[in-house]
Amino acid sequence: MSLIKLENVKKIYGEGEVKTPALRGDSFIIEKGEFVAIMGPSGSGKSTLLHILGFLDHPTSGKYYFQGKSMDEYTDDELAQIRNKKMGFIFQTFNLLPRTNVLDNVKLPLYYSKVSESLWDGKARKALEMVGLSHRLKHDRSQLSGGEKQRVAIARALVNEPDVIFADEPTGNLDSKSGQTVMDIIQKLNDKDHTIIMVTHEQYTSEMAKRIIKLKDGLIESDTKVVERHFAKEGLIK
Amino acid sequence: MRIKHAFKNVFNGIKTNKSRSFLTVLGIVIGITSIILIMSIGQSAKDLILNEIKAMGGNFVSINPGKEMKGPQDIAGMMNNDSLKDRDIRALKDKNNVPDLEDITPVVMVPGNVSYGGETYTPTIMGWTADWMAKLYDIYPEKGEYFTEDDIKSLSAVAVIGEKVREELFGHTEAIGEKIKIKDKYFRVVAILSSKGQVSSFMDANKLVIIPYTTAQKYLTGNDYYPEIHVMAKDESLVPGMVRDIEITLRDLHNIDNPEDDDFQITTSEEMIDMISLITGILTILLTSVAAISLVVGGVGIMNIMLVSVTEKTREIGLRKALGARKKDILIHFLIESVVLTFIGGIIGISLGILFSYLTSLVLSQQVSQNWQFAVSIPAILLGLGVASSVGLVFGLYPAKKASLKSPIEALRYE
Numbered sequence: 001m002s003l004i005k006l007e008n009v010k011k012i013y014g015e016g017e018v019k020t021p022a023l024r025g026d027s028f029i030i031e032k033g034e035f036v037a038i039m040g041p042s043g044s045g046k047s048t049l050l051h052i053l054g055f056l057d058h059p060t061s062g063k064y065y066f067q068g069k070s071m072d073e074y075t076d077d078e079l080a081q082i083r084n085k086k087m088g089f090i091f092q093t094f095n096l097l098p099r100t101n102v103l104d105n106v107k108l109p110l111y112y113s114k115v116s117e118s119l120w121d122g123k124a125r126k127a128l129e130m131v132g133l134s135h136r137l138k139h140d141r142s143q144l145s146g147g148e149k150q151r152v153a154i155a156r157a158l159v160n161e162p163d164v165i166f167a168d169e170p171t172g173n174l175d176s177k178s179g180q181t182v183m184d185i186i187q188k189l190n191d192k193d194h195t196i197i198m199v200t201h202e203q204y205t206s207e208m209a210k211r212i213i214k215l216k217d218g219l220i221e222s223d224t225k226v227v228e229r230h231f232a233k234e235g236l237i238k
Numbered sequence: 239m240r241i242k243h244a245f246k247n248v249f250n251g252i253k254t255n256k257s258r259s260f261l262t263v264l265g266i267v268i269g270i271t272s273i274i275l276i277m278s279i280g281q282s283a284k285d286l287i288l289n290e291i292k293a294m295g296g297n298f299v300s301i302n303p304g305k306e307m308k309g310p311q312d313i314a315g316m317m318n319n320d321s322l323k324d325r326d327i328r329a330l331k332d333k334n335n336v337p338d339l340e341d342i343t344p345v346v347m348v349p350g351n352v353s354y355g356g357e358t359y360t361p362t363i364m365g366w367t368a369d370w371m372a373k374l375y376d377i378y379p380e381k382g383e384y385f386t387e388d389d390i391k392s393l394s395a396v397a398v399i400g401e402k403v404r405e406e407l408f409g410h411t412e413a414i415g416e417k418i419k420i421k422d423k424y425f426r427v428v429a430i431l432s433s434k435g436q437v438s439s440f441m442d443a444n445k446l447v448i449i450p451y452t453t454a455q456k457y458l459t460g461n462d463y464y465p466e467i468h469v470m471a472k473d474e475s476l477v478p479g480m481v482r483d484i485e486i487t488l489r490d491l492h493n494i495d496n497p498e499d500d501d502f503q504i505t506t507s508e509e510m511i512d513m514i515s516l517i518t519g520i521l522t523i524l525l526t527s528v529a530a531i532s533l534v535v536g537g538v539g540i541m542n543i544m545l546v547s548v549t550e551k552t553r554e555i556g557l558r559k560a561l562g563a564r565k566k567d568i569l570i571h572f573l574i575e576s577v578v579l580t581f582i583g584g585i586i587g588i589s590l591g592i593l594f595s596y597l598t599s600l601v602l603s604q605q606v607s608q609n610w611q612f613a614v615s616i617p618a619i620l621l622g623l624g625v626a627s628s629v630g631l632v633f634g635l636y637p638a639k640k641a642s643l644k645s646p647i648e649a650l651r652y653e
Contacts, residue, residue, distance in 0.1 A: 056560055056647045077564045084562020095557045095650070099250055111243050112562035156561070
């Protein structure tokens with residue numbers, strides 16, 4: 001059973017006369033443990049694809065099987081539970097809660113989980129340790145650098161030990177040094193058998209993944225294995 | 239969503255938007271304050287009057303002339319108030335007619351003022367039987383003695399005066415034995431009431447002048463009918479039977495066959511209690527309803543600010559949904575926010591309401607009656623809290639629903 005299986009998925013925005021197709025019938029399979037980069041210029045549909053994969057949006061037509069079960073067999077509440085338990089999200093703009101310290105931000109997914117409250121603190125601290133922010137637990141969002149904010153967001157994505165992590169341009173708002181740290185963490189997560197699906201428009205960043213799906217005008221242009229993989233810990237050569 | 243964390247979040251938000259939160263709940267605060275204040279004053283007024291009636295004793299009955307008002311056609315009958323005269327008193331005193339009657343006295347009210355030397359004062363002048371002050375209110379003379387049945391029979395020109403009247407007319411000089419002038423008639427002061435002051439909402443013993451009712455009729459009012467007759471039964475339990483006997487006696491005397499045509503009304507203290515309870519109850523409900531309107535206005539304010547809050551938090555809602563929040567979680571989150579706001583408003587309103595009620599009772603105990611007591615009813619407080627929370631729930635529902643229906647991706651895209 002594949003982790004993710006897409007069959008002829010289409011997404012069309014708008015209704016009536018003004019229809020804008022974002023995805024025009026895409027199919028692929030992603031197995032557990034993969035590290036896939038979704039590439040393409042703006043408007044190619046890569047963010048739309050990520051949102052559908054992350055259960056944040058519904059396809060207009062076609063089938064999306066997550067762990068063998070079709071997305072339209074789930075109720076909204078079940079989708080929310082899967083997002084909570086099996087998926088982690090990293091956004092370009094971090095999306096940390098204001099006036100909430102680092103530790104509480106990381107705990108956020110746990111509020112909506114069935115995890116017993118006594119375990120929350122330990123889980124959040126462990127996740128923050130993995131991104132190297134154990135010393136910033138009580139800091140507020142405004143006291144963090146961009147790179148640190150994204151690392152908090154990664155810890156938040158990790159805290160529920162998800163099956164797959166979705167990253168939407170994780171280094172898009174970061175300077176190259178911070179971006180390197182963030183990519184290093186993501187690569188290490190993949191080494192620990194986390195499935196990663198990452199949207200990026202940077203060629204170099206995409207080559208840190210193991211597989212690249214290139215989109216153009218809502219269709220898959222190419223789907224290739226990365227031959228010469230970059231490793232963030234070795235430094236950035238742009 | 240764990241409720242505890244939702245609350246923590248909400249309190250954080252309220253702390254951050256202190257002035258906005260305050261202005262938002264102001265409407266609720268004003269509404270609840272008014273409700274508490276009105277209910278408290280209503281309760282105190284009711285307690286005061288009821289206590290006065292109870293103090294007179296359950297065996298007290300008053301008879302007034304005129305028809306009972308049941309509609310516009312009875313106005314003429316009400317105005318016709320000369321139906322109770324001396325022959326009625328004599329008939330009622332007859333043990334064969336009303337065996338359970340203990341005592342009876344007519345009441346004559348005399349408009350006007352009293353003077354002594356150069357001083358003039360406008361008291362309440364009553365033609366009455368003075369020792370009823372003791373029977374009804376436990377008030378005895380401080381000096382001198384009440385005039386007697388003989389004084390009444392012989393139309394003596396004697397007067398019992400209140401402390402305030404004495405002070406106004408006599409100052410520091412001795413009053414007993416002096417003659418005061420009412421209209422053109424001189425009355426000898428025989429007693430001064432002990433200064434108990436306000437004996438009821440309608441009567442201040444200090445400002446009273448009591449003269450024999452016979453004298454009052456003969457020399458002051460010049461007519462032969464009574465605006466009121468006071469009756470006492472031998473025992474509280476005998477009141478219903480006595481009332482029936484009085485009715486039969488008076489109908490017989492006035493040649494009335496149909497009770498509908500009665501030209502008198504009998505009011506027992508129990509009926510007074512019922513009537514006063516009804517009147518104060520209706521007034522309280524009426525005024526509370528008016529105050530409740532301000533709560534609706536406050537509720538609209540809550541709804542307005544909650545809609546702003548939902549829009550402000552669009553991105554946060556999207557994020558929470560992406561991280562696993564269900565529609566229900568978001569709905570509860572925003573409902574808690576509005577209910578907490580209105581609940582806080584309710585608590586502030588109740589505190590202010592109690593404070594203002596207390597201050598009002600201080601003023602009213604000076605101005606109206608020393609027996610005015612501060613009362614805050616527990617039901618009023620519970621009602622206040624309940625209403626405040628309900629307002630939050632009702633007016634928070636629409637914004638909360640709106641928030642819960644936001645699509646995570648639309649919300650996350652929102653700038």
